[in-house]
Amino acid sequence: MTNSVYDFACKTISGESKSMADYKGEVLLIVNTASKCGFTPQYKGLEQLYQQYKDRGLQVLGFPCNQFGSQEPGSEDEISEFCELNFGVSFPLFAKVDVNGDKADPLFIFLKDQAPGIMGSKGIKWNFTKFLIDKSGHPVDRYAPTTKPEAIAADIEKLLG
Structure with missing residues (x-):
């Protein structure tokens, strides 16, 4: 049975497989993103x-x-370039995924199960839903798309210790 995000591997935006176990001991903020x-x-x-x-x-x-x-229509190269040029993104980006439905990425199935939304809903409602993961790889919170990243800083501080 899966009990942490470390049990998953995901494809990076440049196409390599990346084990989530590489992030052991770190606090993670996992976000489904879109460029448009x-x-x-x-x-x-x-x-x-x-x-x-x-x-x-x-x-x-x-x-x-x-x-x-359909707010992320571009290729991985286009997405990467857009994020870098427009927002100076230097944090890791991964290949495009589905977060809901039959083809949902296994990592997001796990995240939705461990950190359901309002009133226990599992589905992700929109882009920029955020999942905060503790240093042991366990999801501790889920934030709505409307929650601005800076509003999560205090929760991140707590987990960083």
Whole structure:
């Protein structure tokens, strides 16, 4: 039975397989992202969190997703270039995934199961849903797309210790 995010491997935006176990002992903020969404400016806030806390053990992991309003239509190369040019994104980005439905990425199935949304709903409602993972690989919280990255800073601080 899966009991942490470390049991998963995901494809990076450049196509390599990356074990989530490589992030053991770090706090993770896993986000489903999109380049053409009203929440896209949150990339800036996510990058600021990453810069502020990466030396203390925070990793922000972006997972582009095209399931909400087709707001991530580009290729992996286009997404990577967009994030770098427009928001200076330096945190790890992964290959495009589905977060809901029959083809949902196994990592997101696990995250939704461990950290359900409002009133226990499992489905991810929109881009920029955020999952906060503790140093043991366990999801501790889920944040709505409307939650600005800077609003999560205090929770990240607690987990970093």
